[in-house]
Structures are given as structure tokens and as C-alpha cells.
Amino acid sequence: xxxxxxxxxxxxxxxxxxxxxxxxxxxxxxxxxxxxxxxxxxxxxxxxxxxxxxxxxxxxxxxxxxxxxxxxxxxxxxxxxxxxxxxxxxxxxxxxxxx
Numbered sequence: 001x002x003x004x005x006x007x008x009x010x011x012x013x014x015x016x017x018x019x020x021x022x023x024x025x026x027x028x029x030x031x032x033x034x035x036x037x038x039x040x041x042x043x044x045x046x047x048x049x050x051x052x053x054x055x056x057x058x059x060x061x062x063x064x065x066x067x068x069x070x071x072x073x074x075x076x077x078x079x080x081x082x083x084x085x086x087x088x089x090x091x092x093x094x095x096x097x098x099x
Contacts, residue, residue, distance in 0.1 A: 076082040
């Protein structure tokens with residue numbers, strides 16, 4: 001239910017749950033999500049219902065955004081401000097869901 005409210009898939013919530021588990025559990029969960037996604041894209045490709053242009057645009061944006069996020073994470077970690085920023089952003093996210 002929460003994942004639907006914030007506009008993310010169930011995989012996002014599953015990975016949050018796995019943070020307290022062993023890393024192997026999180027990796028296995030991620031592999032299952034990737035397999036399900038691959039199966040879905042194959043089915044939709046056969047139906048000719050895939051917008052490849054939009055998919056490429058989203059993929060490029062995801063790669064660029066992930067690269068920027070990793071660099072920002074490492075910088076905040078070095079500065080010792082990571083916990084503060086993550087807590088504030090989480091508060092902002094929860095506040096925006098409430099409105």
C-alpha cells in the first residue's frame with residue numbers, strides 16, 4: 001500500500017525490508033525482480049506494446065541519476081553529513097505523502 005502511495009514498485013519496498021537481512025537475501029530478491037521484469041518485457045514485445053524510445057530515455061536518465069547519486073552519497077559520507085541529509089529527505093518524503 002505504501003509503495004502505491006509514493007509511486008514506486010513493490011521491489012523498492014522489498015529491498016527496504018531486506019536491509020535488515022543478509023546481503024545475499026537482498027541480492028536474491030533483486031534477481032527475482034529482474035527476472036520478472038525480463039519476462040514482462042518479452043511478453044509485451046511479442047504484443048508490440050513496448051515503447052523502446054521511452055525505455056531508452058528512462059534508462060539513460062536512470063544511469064545518469066544513479067551516477068550522480070553515488071557521487072553525492074560518497075561526498076556526504078566523507079563530510080559526515082549523510083545521516084542528517086537522509087533523515088531530512090525522509091522527513092520531507094513522508095510529509096509530502098501526507099499532503
